[in-house]
Amino acid sequence: xxxxxxxxxxxxxxxxxRGLILDALKQHGGLTQxxxxxxxxxxxxxxxxxxxxxxxxxxxxxxxxxxxxxxxxLVTLARRVGLAVGVHIGLRHMRVVLxxxxxxxxxxxxxxxxxxxxxxxxxxxxALLITDLLDRMGASLDEVLGxxxxxxxxxxxxxxxxxxxxxxxxxxxxxxxxxLSKRLARPVFVDNDAxxxxxxxxxxxxxxxxxxxxxxxxxxxxxxxxxxxGRLHRGFAGTAGEIGHVQVDPSGRIxxxxxxxxxxxxxGSQALLEPLRASHGALALRDVxxxxxxGDPGCRQVIADxxxxxxxxxxxxxxxxxxxCVVVGGELAETGEVLTGPLREAIRRRVLLNxxxxxxxxxxxxxxxxxxxxxxxxxxxSTDLVTRDELEPMTWRGLG
Amino acid sequence: xxxxxxxxxxxxxPLLSMREVSVRFGAVEALVGVDLTVHAHxxxxxxxxxxxxxxxxxxxxxxxxxxxxxxxxxxxxxxAVGSPSSALEMGVATVFQDLAVCENLDVxxxxxxxxxxxxxxGMLDEARMEHVTREALQRLRARVPSxxxxxxxxxxxxxxxxxxxxxxxxxxxxxxxxxxxxxxSVVQTAEVLTHxxxxxxxxxxxxxxxxxxxxxxxxxxRIEVLRHGRNNGSFDAATASYEDILAAITGxxxxxxxxxxxx
Numbered sequence: 001x002x003x004x005x006x007x008x009x010x011x012x013x014x015x016x017x018r019g020l021i022l023d024a025l026k027q028h029g030g031l032t033q034x035x036x037x038x039x040x041x042x043x044x045x046x047x048x049x050x051x052x053x054x055x056x057x058x059x060x061x062x063x064x065x066x067x068x069x070x071x072x073x074l075v076t077l078a079r080r081v082g083l084a085v086g087v088h089i090g091l092r093h094m095r096v097v098l099x100x101x102x103x104x105x106x107x108x109x110x111x112x113x114x115x116x117x118x119x120x121x122x123x124x125x126x127a128l129l130i131t132d133l134l135d136r137m138g139a140s141l142d143e144v145l146g147x148x149x150x151x152x153x154x155x156x157x158x159x160x161x162x163x164x165x166x167x168x169x170x171x172x173x174x175x176x177x178x179x180l181s182k183r184l185a186r187p188v189f190v191d192n193d194a195x196x197x198x199x200x201x202x203x204x205x206x207x208x209x210x211x212x213x214x215x216x217x218x219x220x221x222x223x224x225x226x227x228x229x230g231r232l233h234r235g236f237a238g239t240a241g242e243i244g245h246v247q248v249d250p251s252g253r254i255x256x257x258x259x260x261x262x263x264x265x266x267x268g269s270q271a272l273l274e275p276l277r278a279s280h281g282a283l284a285l286r287d288v289x290x291x292x293x294x295g296d297p298g299c300r301q302v303i304a305d306x307x308x309x310x311x312x313x314x315x316x317x318x319x320x321x322x323x324x325c326v327v328v329g330g331e332l333a334e335t336g337e338v339l340t341g342p343l344r345e346a347i348r349r350r351v352l353l354n355x356x357x358x359x360x361x362x363x364x365x366x367x368x369x370x371x372x373x374x375x376x377x378x379x380x381x382s383t384d385l386v387t388r389d390e391l392e393p394m395t396w397r398g399l400g
Numbered sequence: 401x402x403x404x405x406x407x408x409x410x411x412x413x414p415l416l417s418m419r420e421v422s423v424r425f426g427a428v429e430a431l432v433g434v435d436l437t438v439h440a441h442x443x444x445x446x447x448x449x450x451x452x453x454x455x456x457x458x459x460x461x462x463x464x465x466x467x468x469x470x471x472x473x474x475x476x477x478x479x480a481v482g483s484p485s486s487a488l489e490m491g492v493a494t495v496f497q498d499l500a501v502c503e504n505l506d507v508x509x510x511x512x513x514x515x516x517x518x519x520x521x522g523m524l525d526e527a528r529m530e531h532v533t534r535e536a537l538q539r540l541r542a543r544v545p546s547x548x549x550x551x552x553x554x555x556x557x558x559x560x561x562x563x564x565x566x567x568x569x570x571x572x573x574x575x576x577x578x579x580x581x582x583x584x585s586v587v588q589t590a591e592v593l594t595h596x597x598x599x600x601x602x603x604x605x606x607x608x609x610x611x612x613x614x615x616x617x618x619x620x621x622r623i624e625v626l627r628h629g630r631n632n633g634s635f636d637a638a639t640a641s642y643e644d645i646l647a648a649i650t651g652x653x654x655x656x657x658x659x660x661x662x663x
Contacts (some may be wrong), residue, residue: 024545031545038546054484067553092618111590112597114617121614125586132587146461281412282621282636290601 014050017042021050024075025060026106030138031071032065051075063138074138077106083139084383085130085147085186086375088193089122091115091220091269092285096129098137099376101145102205105369119171127183144186144382148375149176150193152221154239160190163237166256176366189378191234193217194241196374197364198225199232201313201327203377205365210324215364216243217371218306218315218339219286219330222263224314226321244268246313263313265304276302285331292335300338307332307339311346318351318359329364336363402472413476414439415605416461416574421470423456423629431467431629436471438574438605442598443453445608445616445637448626448649454609455497458576461607462486462494493567494576494608499559503552507544508533510551511566535564539602564595574605581615593619613642625649626660 017040025031026345031039036047054060058078065074079100088095098107110130115124130147133327134140153171156163159289160177181188188298191199198215207227208215215225224241226233232380233240244264245257251262265271279298283291291299314326326347332339344361351359364370416438423431431453438444446454459465460472463481472479474490481487487494501510508530517525517532533547536600540562544554551559560580577596581589596619599606610616616623619636625633625648633648633655647653 028543028545035545035549038548107586109590110594111586112593112618114614114642116641117614117618118642128586129590132585284638286597286601313564339657 003064017046018054021047021054022059022077025075025105028136030074030076030136032067032074034072036075040048041047053323063269065138076137076139079106079137079139079143079250079270082145082378083134083137083143084145084376086150086276086379087126087130087147088124088150088196088371089113089152090193091152094122094126094129095368095372096126096133097372097376098133098139099373101380103119103265103373103376103380105376107137108372109133116169119168119174120284123141123174123176123179123183127180130184135274141184142184144184146187146189146379147180147184148196148378148382149180149188149190150195150196150371150375151176151190152223153181153238154242156194156238157189157191157194157234160188165255166258169256173185183185187379187383189375189382191375191378192238193221193371193374194239195225195232195234195285196372196378197329197366197370198227198327198370198374199252199377200366200370200374201225201329201364202230202232203374205370206327206362207325212240212319212323213325213327214314214317214323215327215329215370216310216343217330218267218310218332221264222267222310222330225322226315229323243310243313243317246316248309248313263310263345267309272302272306279346289331291332292338300335303332303335303338304342307342308346312350314343315347315350318347323359324357325360325362327362327364329370331368333363334368412439412536414473415475417471417473417476418457419471419473420469421457421460421472423453423460423465423467426476429629431460434470434626434629436461436594436624436630438607438609440573440605441482441600441603442622443600443606443608443620445610445623446626447610447613447616447623447645448632450627451628452649453629454626456629457579458494458607458609459495461487461492461574461576462609488570488572490573490575492576493570493572493574495560495567495580497576497578497582499563501551501559501563504550506548506550507537507554507562508547510562511536511569515569532569533565536568537561540565540566540598542595543591555588556584557591560584560588560592561595564592564599572604574607575599575607576607578609579611580608581610581612589615612647617642617645625655627651627654631655637650 020040037044042218053188059274060075061078061082062073062075065072080143082100086097092113094111094113097105099105131317153167154164161175177188177190194217197217201207201215202213211230213227217223224246225245226241245262247261248266253265255262255265288299292303328340366373418436420433423609448454452628460467463484476512492493511533512529517529519525530547544558580592620637
C-alpha cells in the first residue's frame, strides 16, 4: 500500500478506470468497446486506451464479432491456457462458473431450482447454461479442459454417481458424470459439494496455511469436507464427512437415508423453518438468514441452536481427525457469528485442547463461491498431468 | 422491511386480496368466483391450462379489465381498480407478455416512456432519468451493459430485465409478471428467475404467471391453480409435488365443491 499513488493523481485515476473496465468485463463476460463505454461511463477514447494497455498486460483479449449487423471488437478477460467449468447443484440453486487456470472466475450464472428438482431437467439445464455462458464469452467447448460438478450428496468419485440411496431422490440411479460428458464431449468430474468446499478453502481460502482442516457446509443440509495431510479424504465410497447423517436424536424423525434422528433431521432446512411457522409464518431458508442478519431474535435463536448442534457433531469429528482448524461455510454461515459463535463454543467445549496449537474455527473465505471454486480446482487437479508442461510457465506468467 | 413481514404471518393484512371475482365475455365465463391473496414478500404463481383465466385475472389486477362481480382489497381496504393508471397509483405494476417496449429507444427512454422527468424549465431531465435507471437496474442486479443501449441490441432476458426495472420506478408493492420466461434461453431464464427472487427480497408481492412448472416451483412460495376460470387448488411450492399440481391443472383432482357444482 505504501507505493500507492496519491489520490486524485493521474495514475490513481487510470488505475481506478482500469478497475472499472475489468469489473464490467467480469460481470458481463464479454462486451464490445462501445458497450464498455456505456457500462463504465468512461469516454470512448479512454476505454480504447485502457483496453490497449490491458491487452498489452495480457489481462484482456480482443476479437472481432458482430453486433446488430455491424462489426465490433469484443473484449473479454484473458483466459490463460484454457477454461474450466465449475457447477454446483444445490437443493434449491445451481451455480455455474467459467474459470481459467489461475482460478479467476470469468463468467458466472445462478439459477434457482425447484424443491426436489428432477435429475433429467436439472442436468439438461446445466448443460445449456454451460454452453450459453461459453457463447457469452465468445468461447467454445473445445477450450474447456473439463467440468467439475458438486452435488449435495455423497459421491463415488470413480463412477461419478451418488453413492447412498434415498438422499437425492431420482439422482442415485443416474451416472451424472457420464450423462454430462456424453452431452458435452468434455471430461466431467463429480464430487460431494462439502468436499469441494474443503478443497477450495484448503488451497485458496481460509485454511490454506494448514495441513489438516475440516470444512463444514451448513446449508439446506449439512456436510463436511476433510483435508488430512493436505489432501482431501473422501473415504472408500465417498461418504467420509457426511455429518448430516450422524445421529443426534435417538428418538427423532426418520431421515431420508433411512436411519433415525440424523443431524439433518434436526438442523436441515425443514427442521429450521418449522419452529418459526407459528410466530413468523411460512418462511424460506433465505428469509431466516436475512432476518437473523437484521437482528430478528427468533431467527437468530434457530440458527444459533443449529450452530451448537452442528458444533457438537463436528467436535466428534475433530477428536477423530485432530485438525488445526475448522472452516464454516454454506448459506447459514452468511449469518456470521450467529452460527459460528455457538458452533465454536460447542467444539471447544468437547475437543481435547492441545497446548501446541489450539483449534481455530473461522468463516469460509470464499463464501458462496467455495463449492464452485472447488469444482474448478478439481478439474485443474484432474487434468494437471496432461497439460502440466504447457501449464506451468503460463501460470507463472499469469501470476507475475 | 424485514423478511417475514408478510408471507402468511398470522394476523398480517394481505397486500392484495380478491374475493369472488367474476368476468364474463358474453357466454364465455373467463373467471368465476376467483379468490386470490398476495402478501408482501411473497411470490404467488398462477398456473393453469390455456384459457384457464390466468391472463384475465392478471388484467383484472392491473386494471385493464373491470370485473363483473367481486371484491378487491388493497391493504385491507376495498378499492375499485378502474384503469391501468389507477392500478399503478395503488402500487400494482404489470409486465405483460409482449413487454410493450420500444425497440428503437434506449433503456432509459423505455423506462420513463410516458412519464418523462422534466427540469424546472420544462426540458427533459436526461441526467436524472439516466441516474434513476441505473439505480433501478442495480436494485435488480440486472446485467444490462448501459442505460443508453437501444433495446434492439439487448437479449430477450435483458429486455425482460428492463421491463421489470420499469415497474420499480413507481415504487410499486405488487408486481405482476405474465409469462416472463417464455421463449428465453436457459441463461436468460436464470437471470429473470434471480430477478424475481430479488423483487421478493425487496419486500414486494409478486404474481407470476407461467406455463413452466420448473420455473414456477423454483421461485414461488405458493402456487394457485386455475381451471376453467375457477380456483382449483392452492399449494405450498416447497412441499407440493409436481404430480399434485399437474393433477389440479388437468382436472384429475378438484378442489372444493364450487368446481363440481359448476359442471
